[in-house]
Every structure is written in structure tokens, then in C-alpha cells.
Amino acid sequence: MKRTIALSFLVALVGAATWFVMRGPNAAPPSAITVDRSPARIERGKYIYEVLSSCEDCHTERNWKKFAAPVLTSLSGGGQVFPKELGLPGQIAPPNITQDPEHGLGKWTDGEIIRAVREGVSRDGRALFPMMPYQSFAKMSDEDVQSLVAYLRTVPSINKAVPKTKVDFPVSIFMKSAPQPVTTVVAAPDKSNxxxxxxxxxxxxxxxxxxxxxxxxxxxxxxxxxxxxxxxxxxxxxxxxxxxxxxxxxxxxxxxxxxxxxxxxxxxxxxxxxxxxxxxxxxxxxxxxxxxxxxxxxxxxxxxxxxxxxxxxxxxxxxxxxxxx
Ligand code: HEC
Ligand code: HEC
Incomplete structure (x- = not known):
């Protein structure tokens, strides 16, 4: 009897541990939205990409030999692997986010892009390493994130494969708690305040x-x-x-x-x-x-x-x- 209890306890423990390691992130299905791509939106999205949120800085190879490491504009959005000396836990590689259908976002739906940016879930449902600032971008207004998507659709394709991010254990397990669905309307901030x-x-x-x-x-x-x-x-x-x-x-x-x-x-x-x-x-x-x-x-x-x-x-x-x- 004692043995059975001990055994079922062990089974439960292994079960819980397996669940903890294998579980997926807290992910909601992507929305079915089709973003309106007006010129004003595209312009605003470009501003977020290049200026306000420096998407381009992380997702593009840069010239580290020059002051402030300018991005190689001809490779904008083509992705890169972060240098090892940054001391990150593993091989961290901001992917190709151009419209390339094979290596980039060309086949993603608008809703899938919005989910990755604000909720930290990739197209295949895996959790993104939270250096991608989705915990901050969760507060990006609906209008801004849609403008961003409108602009990303205009970023020229770059046919370039970037190695996959490989996060070291145990960070790879703990980071699965980082993604959170955005379930409410996110209003734009009141500029007069x-x-x-x-x-x-x-x-x-x-x-x-x-x-x-x-x-x-x-x-x-x-x-x-x-x-x-x-x-x-x-x-x-x-x-x-x-x-x-x-x-x-x-x-x-x-x-x-x-x-x-x-x-x-x-x-x-x-x-x-x-x-x-x-x-x-x-x-x-x-x-x-x-x-x-x-x-x-x-x-x-x-x-x-x-x-x-x-x-x-x-x-x-x-x-x-x-x-x-
Ligand atoms: C990618 C990292 C990074 C981000 C993002 C960043 N900073 Fe910095 N910032 C630095 C570093 C590193 C320095 C110190 C070196 C230098 O002055 O360039 C610095 C310097 C500064 C300075 C100069 C301070 C001084 O004493 O001369 C100011 C002001 C500043 N940052 C403000 C900001 C503000 C405001 C934001 C957001 C809008 C921001 N930074 C975003 C890394 C960053
Ligand atoms: C501080 C660096 C950094 C900044 C800034 C940044 N990203 Fe990322 N991004 C990453 C990293 C790193 C990943 C990969 C994480 C992973 O694979 O686990 C990523 C992943 C993504 C993905 C998922 C792609 C895929 O194939 O799964 C998208 C989409 C994305 N970023 C878009 C953006 C946009 C749009 C912005 C600006 C609003 C932005 N990123 C700003 C670092 C950054």
C-alpha cells in the first residue's frame, strides 16, 4: 500500500515536472483582423519602426565600427544574430521581419504579426525570448500596432535565413510565462496629458x-x-x-x-x-x-x-x- 502511494506520488511529480517543461505559453488565437493600409498609417508605422521603437536596430545587421552602429539600410529588417559578448543566455537572433515569404513575415496574417509584437507568441505558437520587448509593446495602442503592420507590409523582401534563437536552460523554461494575451482595447495615449x-x-x-x-x-x-x-x-x-x-x-x-x-x-x-x-x-x-x-x-x-x-x-x-x- 505504502509503495503504491509513493509510486503514484512519484508519477504525479514527474507528470507535473513534464508539464512544466513541455507546456506552451499562455497564447490566445491571433485575431482575424485585416489592417487598413492608408498612407498615414504606413508613415506612422515607419516612424515606430525606425525611430520610436527601434525595431530596425535589433532586426538588422549593423556597422559596429562606426559611432552608434548605424544599421545597414539595404538589409533593413533582414534579421541578425546578437554578438556573444552581450552575455545573453544562448544564441539570440532577432528574425527576418521583411515580407520574404520563406524567411520573413510574408505568409503571416496581420493578426499573427500583432500577436507576436504585443503578446510574444510566434506564428507556430512558441514563446518569444522577452528581449523582444513585447511586455512593453503590450501597451502599444491598437492604432499604432496596426500602423506598424501596415508599414511592415511595405518593407522590401530580403531572402535571408537567420539562425533560430536557442535559449539556454533553464531560461528557456521560465520565459514561457512571459507571453500574455492582450484582451482589451488599447487606446492611444492622451497627448494633451x-x-x-x-x-x-x-x-x-x-x-x-x-x-x-x-x-x-x-x-x-x-x-x-x-x-x-x-x-x-x-x-x-x-x-x-x-x-x-x-x-x-x-x-x-x-x-x-x-x-x-x-x-x-x-x-x-x-x-x-x-x-x-x-x-x-x-x-x-x-x-x-x-x-x-x-x-x-x-x-x-x-x-x-x-x-x-x-x-x-x-x-x-x-x-x-x-x-x-
Ligand atoms: C539600447 C539601449 C538604450 C536605449 C533603448 C536607450 N538608451 Fe539612453 N543610453 C544608453 C547608453 C548605453 C548610454 C550611455 C552612452 C551614451 O551617452 O551614448 C545612454 C545615454 C543616454 C543619455 C545621455 C546621458 C548623459 O548623462 O549624457 C540620455 C539623456 C539617454 N540615454 C536617454 C534615453 C531615453 C530618454 C531613452 C528612451 C527614449 C533611452 N535613453 C533609450 C542606452 C540606451
Ligand atoms: C531589443 C531588441 C528588439 C527590438 C527593439 C525589437 N525586437 Fe522583435 N525580436 C527580437 C528578438 C530577439 C526576437 C526573437 C525572439 C525569439 O525567437 O525567441 C524578436 C522577434 C520578433 C518577431 C517574431 C518573428 C518570428 O519569426 O517569430 C516579430 C514579428 C518582431 N520581433 C517584430 C518586431 C517589431 C515590429 C519591433 C518594433 C516594434 C521589434 N520586433 C523590436 C528583438 C527585438
């Missing part, structure tokens, strides 16, 4: 993801916007700046104009005149995209950041390590 608008823009452009130190993929509690996250690519290293409201180590004593000027200061760079990347200027901050944010958007972002908890954390963004000079 500067803080609400700023919060939306910050969410869509990944400021917090880069500007907060993380451990095991999670923001270290209380360190939101306080910088200190290290990025290594090739021989170079850069540490994200403190953009919390701390007056000494963050941007607490910056004026709105200084904040705007910082972004607009990169306006004159073109692919031709970009300086080479060296340790003292090396960056992953998407200056080349974000410099094109509209002034009212920068003002809203600044106003919102000013309301963030000041965190004292002195950061040296370009540490001069002897071996990297």
Missing part, C-alpha cells in the same frame, strides 16, 4: 530596459532608470547613464532644453560622416533613431522622467579599461 504621453513614449522606446541594471533579466529593485547596465560588443564596453531624477548623478538638474539639445546634437551625422567607434564614444544608445523624436515628444519624455524616483548612482559610461584603449 504630458505625463501620460511621456509614459507611453518611454514604454515604446525601451528607455527603462537599457537604463536599469538587471540581474537574471529582471530590473534590480529600486534601480529603475538609474543606469549601470553594461553592454559589450567586440572590444568595446559602454554603461548606460543614470536618467533618474537624481540631481547629482542623474538628470535631475538638467533643463528641458539641455535634454532636447542632447538628442538634436546628433542631427548632423550621416552615414558618411559618422566617426569611427572607439572606446570613449562607443554606444548602444539609439541616438541615430531617437534624435528624430519630435520636440513635443522629447518634452513629454523629459517631464515623465523628472517624476521618476531619484536614485543616487554614479555611472561612468565609457570606462577606460587599459585593454580596450
Amino acid at each position: 504630458q505625463l501620460e504621453y511621456g509614459k507611453y513614449l518611454v514604454e515604446m522606446s525601451g528607455c527603462e530596459m537599457c537604463h536599469s541594471r538587471k540581474e537574471r533579466g529582471e530590473v534590480v529593485s529600486g534601480m529603475n532608470f538609474a543606469g549601470g547596465e553594461v553592454f559589450r560588443v567586440g572590444e568595446f564596453e559602454v554603461v548606460s547613464a543614470n536618467i533618474s531624477a537624481d540631481p547629482e548623478t542623474g538628470i535631475g538638474n538638467w533643463t528641458e532644453q539641455r535634454f532636447i539639445d542632447k538628442f538634436k546634437g546628433y542631427a548632423n551625422f550621416t552615414n558618411e560622416n559618422l566617426p569611427p567607434a572607439v572606446q570613449v564614444n562607443f554606444t548602444v544608445m539609439p541616438w541615430l533613431g531617437l534624435r528624430n523624436l519630435h520636440e513635443d515628444e522629447l518634452k513629454a519624455i523629459f517631464a515623465y522622467l523628472k517624476t521618476m524616483k531619484p536614485v543616487r548612482n554614479k555611472v561612468e559610461s565609457h570606462p577606460l579599461v587599459a585593454s580596450r584603449l
Whole structure:
């Protein structure tokens, strides 16, 4: 008798463990929507792709030898494999998101693309590695995500296979809890409410993801916007700046104009005149995209950041390590 109980307990345990490892993500079927592709929508989608949400930066090969690593525009959306030195858990490869029917999104329905972007579920139902910022994009308004799809449909096909993402165990198991269906209407933010608008823009452009130190993929509690996250690519290293409201180590004593000027200061760079990347200027901050944010958007972002908890954390963004000079 005792043995039977022990055995059934074991069977239950193995069953539970198997379920945990094999289960799929929390996925709802994709919506049957057909997105309206008006010129205004396509233009807005392009802006989200290139400027606001830097989709292009992750999903395109880049020239790391130049300041701010410009994307190779002729390969836009063609996908890439992230460099190993970034220290990611496995081989992480933002896929081809061009209209190529074989390697890209050419055969996907509009609803499937929207589900991948906001809910983190690929066409085949698997969970996407949450470096793809779907947990933030879950808040992308219905209008914006539809504009994005309208634009993606115009991205020229690139017939290029990208190796599949392979996430290491145990992250591969835990990340299955990240996808969540978006079940309600997501309204656009009220632009006349500067803080609400700023919060939306910050969410869509990944400021917090880069500007907060993380451990095991999670923001270290209380360190939101306080910088200190290290990025290594090739021989170079850069540490994200403190953009919390701390007056000494963050941007607490910056004026709105200084904040705007910082972004607009990169306006004159073109692919031709970009300086080479060296340790003292090396960056992953998407200056080349974000410099094109509209002034009212920068003002809203600044106003919102000013309301963030000041965190004292002195950061040296370009540490001069002897071996990297
Ligand atoms: C920080 C980098 C990053 C940014 C920014 C980013 N992505 Fe991704 N994206 C990824 C990664 C990594 C994957 C692959 C995850 C996986 O396969 O598990 C991915 C996957 C996807 C997929 C699923 C493709 C497939 O074959 O399963 C789509 C669609 C997509 N991204 C679209 C977008 C769009 C549109 C944007 C901008 C709104 C965007 N991404 C911004 C990194 C990024
Ligand atoms: C892909 C990562 C990444 C994203 C996304 C990102 N940043 Fe940064 N940012 C950095 C890094 C790294 C630095 C430090 C190096 C530099 O100044 O270029 C930086 C620097 C800055 C600076 C300069 C601070 C100083 O003291 O000079 C400001 C301001 C800034 N970021 C604001 C933002 C805002 C606002 C957003 C969102 C709209 C954002 N960043 C998104 C990585 C990122």
C-alpha cells in the first residue's frame, strides 16, 4: 500500500515536472483582423519602426565600427544574430521581419504579426525570448500596432535565413510565462496629458530596459532608470547613464532644453560622416533613431522622467579599461 502511494506520488511529480517543461505559453488565437493600409498609417508605422521603437536596430545587421552602429539600410529588417559578448543566455537572433515569404513575415496574417509584437507568441505558437520587448509593446495602442503592420507590409523582401534563437536552460523554461494575451482595447495615449504621453513614449522606446541594471533579466529593485547596465560588443564596453531624477548623478538638474539639445546634437551625422567607434564614444544608445523624436515628444519624455524616483548612482559610461584603449 505504502509503495503504491509513493509510486503514484512519484508519477504525479514527474507528470507535473513534464508539464512544466513541455507546456506552451499562455497564447490566445491571433485575431482575424485585416489592417487598413492608408498612407498615414504606413508613415506612422515607419516612424515606430525606425525611430520610436527601434525595431530596425535589433532586426538588422549593423556597422559596429562606426559611432552608434548605424544599421545597414539595404538589409533593413533582414534579421541578425546578437554578438556573444552581450552575455545573453544562448544564441539570440532577432528574425527576418521583411515580407520574404520563406524567411520573413510574408505568409503571416496581420493578426499573427500583432500577436507576436504585443503578446510574444510566434506564428507556430512558441514563446518569444522577452528581449523582444513585447511586455512593453503590450501597451502599444491598437492604432499604432496596426500602423506598424501596415508599414511592415511595405518593407522590401530580403531572402535571408537567420539562425533560430536557442535559449539556454533553464531560461528557456521560465520565459514561457512571459507571453500574455492582450484582451482589451488599447487606446492611444492622451497627448494633451504630458505625463501620460511621456509614459507611453518611454514604454515604446525601451528607455527603462537599457537604463536599469538587471540581474537574471529582471530590473534590480529600486534601480529603475538609474543606469549601470553594461553592454559589450567586440572590444568595446559602454554603461548606460543614470536618467533618474537624481540631481547629482542623474538628470535631475538638467533643463528641458539641455535634454532636447542632447538628442538634436546628433542631427548632423550621416552615414558618411559618422566617426569611427572607439572606446570613449562607443554606444548602444539609439541616438541615430531617437534624435528624430519630435520636440513635443522629447518634452513629454523629459517631464515623465523628472517624476521618476531619484536614485543616487554614479555611472561612468565609457570606462577606460587599459585593454580596450
Ligand atoms: C531589443 C531588441 C528588439 C527590438 C527593439 C525589437 N525586437 Fe522583435 N525580436 C527580437 C528578438 C530577439 C526576437 C526573437 C525572439 C525569439 O525567437 O525567441 C524578436 C522577434 C520578433 C518577431 C517574431 C518573428 C518570428 O519569426 O517569430 C516579430 C514579428 C518582431 N520581433 C517584430 C518586431 C517589431 C515590429 C519591433 C518594433 C516594434 C521589434 N520586433 C523590436 C528583438 C527585438
Ligand atoms: C539600447 C539601449 C538604450 C536605449 C533603448 C536607450 N538608451 Fe539612453 N543610453 C544608453 C547608453 C548605453 C548610454 C550611455 C552612452 C551614451 O551617452 O551614448 C545612454 C545615454 C543616454 C543619455 C545621455 C546621458 C548623459 O548623462 O549624457 C540620455 C539623456 C539617454 N540615454 C536617454 C534615453 C531615453 C530618454 C531613452 C528612451 C527614449 C533611452 N535613453 C533609450 C542606452 C540606451
